[in-house]
Amino acid sequence: MQEENKKLSFIERMKQRAVSQQSYGGQAENSGANTENATCPNCGAGRAKQDGLTHCAYCGHPFITTTLTDGKYIKKSDNSNT
Amino acid sequence: MGLFNWGQSQEDKQEYEALKSELATLENRLDAFLAKLNERVDALLSGFIEEAPSVMAEDDRFGQAYYRFSSAMKGQAGSMREKLREVLEKQIEPVYSRYSDTLSAGSEGYSILHEWRHRCARKADEWEEQLQHRVDEATEQVERKDYEPVFAQMMNDYWQQCQLINCRQCGANLNIKQVYYYSAYVACSHCQTQNIFEPGTIARDIEHTARKLAEQRSKHFMDAHERRKREERSLYQQMHELQLTLSMEERVKRSGPKYEQLLSLESKRLQAESEAPELLDRYYRNIFDELTKLLPDLEEHHEKFFKSLQANYQRYESKRSTNL
Numbered sequence: 148m149q150e151e152n153k154k155l156s157f158i159e160r161m162k163q164r165a166v167s168q169q170s171y172g173g174q175a176e177n178s179g180a181n182t183e184n185a186t187c188p189n190c191g192a193g194r195a196k197q198d199g200l201t202h203c204a205y206c207g208h209p210f211i212t213t214t215l216t217d218g219k220y221i222k223k224s225d226n227s228n229t
Numbered sequence: 230m231g232l233f234n235w236g237q238s239q240e241d242k243q244e245y246e247a248l249k250s251e252l253a254t255l256e257n258r259l260d261a262f263l264a265k266l267n268e269r270v271d272a273l274l275s276g277f278i279e280e281a282p283s284v285m286a287e288d289d290r291f292g293q294a295y296y297r298f299s300s301a302m303k304g305q306a307g308s309m310r311e312k313l314r315e316v317l318e319k320q321i322e323p324v325y326s327r328y329s330d331t332l333s334a335g336s337e338g339y340s341i342l343h344e345w346r347h348r349c350a351r352k353a354d355e356w357e358e359q360l361q362h363r364v365d366e367a368t369e370q371v372e373r374k375d376y377e378p379v380f381a382q383m384m385n386d387y388w389q390q391c392q393l394i395n396c397r398q399c400g401a402n403l404n405i406k407q408v409y410y411y412s413a414y415v416a417c418s419h420c421q422t423q424n425i426f427e428p429g430t431i432a433r434d435i436e437h438t439a440r441k442l443a444e445q446r447s448k449h450f451m452d453a454h455e456r457r458k459r460e461e462r463s464l465y466q467q468m469h470e471l472q473l474t475l476s477m478e479e480r481v482k483r484s485g486p487k488y489e490q491l492l493s494l495e496s497k498r499l500q501a502e503s504e505a506p507e508l509l510d511r512y513y514r515n516i517f518d519e520l521t522k523l524l525p526d527l528e529e530h531h532e533k534f535f536k537s538l539q540a541n542y543q544r545y546e547s548k549r550s551t552n553l
Contacts, residue, residue: 157305158279159280161298161301162280162283164301165284165298165301166284168297175289176430177290179390180387180394180405180427181394182394182426183424183425183427184422184423184424192398193396193422193423195421195423196423204421
């Protein structure tokens with residue numbers, strides 16, 4: 148390895164190290180646009196916006212017992228407990 | 230040898246010649262060292278400019294390998310600067326302090342020593358300045374990129390990806406019509422299921438790239454601002470030189486051809502001084518106008534950002550007091 152390095156110019160060694168060095172936290176990953184959803188642990192249905200934020204809109208299984216307040220994406224009006 | 234008649238005896242003359250030759254030898258060695266450093270800088274920067282495109286071509290989208298490569302180049306430049314500082318500290322300064330204690334102030338030897346020290350320090354400073362300038366220039370040359378096609382390609386990719394996004398519950402298209410810069414809830418219009426939309430790495434980069442594109446589109450204002458600032462500085466220097474040539478009469482009476490010339494330079498300088506910050510303001514205003522054109526949904530955020538930036542640079546604005 149050292150003999151190999153001797154043949155390379157210092158710029159080439161710099162380049163080799165820059166390219167081969169592992170990034171902290173691993174390689175950067177590219178991800179495309181996609182969706183996920185939270186499902187009801189009881190029946191597996193997706194969580195619905197209007198009537199399913201606090202309990203399942205399909206089987207009635209309660210998710211949370213807190214009363215919702217206005218946020219950026221979830222509004223007080225989405226509260227399905229009331 | 231007394232303190233006040235140094236340089237009179239034969240012995241002193243010999244010492245004086247020895248001092249001159251020692252200083253000249255050291256200065257020649259410094260010149261040779263700077264020439265060697267310059268060769269090394271040439272090799273470093275030409276290699277950097279040559280190799281950087283191939284590093285960039287194989288790099289990930291965040292440019293991590295290029296970042297390491299450019300940091301290595303800057304590190305090499307930094308270590309050359311440190312070597313030069315070490316030479317000044319270990320070879321120039323000790324000679325200066327050794328002689329400055331023995332030579333009487335005001336003697337020819339003393340002034341030669343002082344001039345020699347200043348010359349060496351100036352050579353080192355100029356070399357450092359030149360190095361910084363060359364490193365900046367090489368980095369700019371390598372990183373120069375047209376962001377118009379990059380941004381257009383990103384937006385195109387994003388909208389194409391969005392067309393394929395379906396509801397996880399019923400499979401209907403989510404019909405995404407806006408740019409999401411981070412994960413957000415998107416409700417399906419058919420079954421009302423709350424989908425967690427993850428816009429992907431491209432969308433997370435859109436805002437960042439838009440900023441670079443807006444800066445690229447506004448660059449002419451920044452260039453004009455810098456030009457105006459340089460003009461102002463040069464006019465100020467011209468005025469200073471002219472002021473030094475004024476006679477006492479012209480100074481007291483505040484009249485005469487040179488004084489008139491001084492006043493005309495001052496009015497040009499004042500104009501440049503008031504136009505420079507206006508151009509900087511137009512540069513930032515234009516950046517945020519362009520950003521709003523590129524990403525209209527972030528208009529409110531852009532305005533807030535502009536106001537905070539403006540408050541920041543206006544705080545450090547200052548004007549010269551010429552007192553004519």
